[in-house]
Amino acid sequence: MRKVAADALKELFDAAKQDGVYLAGVSGYRSESRQTTLYNNYVDRDGVKAADTYSARPGHSEHQTGLTIDVSGTDGKCAAESCFAGTKEAKWLADHAYEYGFIIRYPEGKESITGYKYEPWHIRYVGKDIAEDVTKKDITLEQYFGSAVPVSK
Numbered sequence: 076m077r078k079v080a081a082d083a084l085k086e087l088f089d090a091a092k093q094d095g096v097y098l099a100g101v102s103g104y105r106s107e108s109r110q111t112t113l114y115n116n117y118v119d120r121d122g123v124k125a126a127d128t129y130s131a132r133p134g135h136s137e138h139q140t141g142l143t144i145d146v147s148g149t150d151g152k153c154a155a156e157s158c159f160a161g162t163k164e165a166k167w168l169a170d171h172a173y174e175y176g177f178i179i180r181y182p183e184g185k186e187s188i189t190g191y192k193y194e195p196w197h198i199r200y201v202g203k204d205i206a207e208d209v210t211k212k213d214i215t216l217e218q219y220f221g222s223a224v225p226v227s228k
C-alpha cells in the first residue's frame with residue numbers, strides 16, 4: 076500500500092486490538108497483471124455477468140491504487156466472503172474505520188450506486204475528513220463527489 080494508507084492502517088489495526096478485535100490484511104495492492112489473472116479466473120468460474128458484480132476489470136480495481144485493502148479477522152474466517160458481514164470484525168470496521176481515514180467502499184444497499192455488491196471487508200483510504208463525512212452521512216464515495224450515476228436500473 077501507499078505509505079499514507081499503510082500508516083493509517085497500522086493505527087486502525089492497533090486501535091482495533093485495544094478493543095479486542097484482531098484484524099489482518101488479506102489483500103492490499105495488486106498489480107495490473109495480478110488483477111487480470113484474478114478477473115479472468117472469476118470469469119472462467121462464474122461468467123462475465125456475475126464476475127462484474129464482485130470483481131473489478133483490470134485497470135479498474137481500487138486495489139491498483141494502493142489505497143485499498145481487504146481486511147478480515149486474524150483467524151482468516153470469512154476472509155473476503157459475504158459471511159464476514161455481521162462478524163464483530165465487520166462491525167468494528169463499520170463503526171471505527173472512518174476515525175483512521177478509511178471507508179467501507181461498497182456498503183450494503185448501495186449496489187446500484189457503486190456497482191458492487193456489499194463488501195464489508197473492502198476498505199479504502201480517503202483521509203479522515205472525507206471518511207468522516209461519508210460515514211456520518213451514510214453515503215458512498217460516488218455521492219460524496221457528486222457523481223452518482225446509477226449503474227443499473
Ligand SMILES: [Zn+2]
Pocket residue numbers: 138143144145196197198
Ligand atoms: Zn477488495
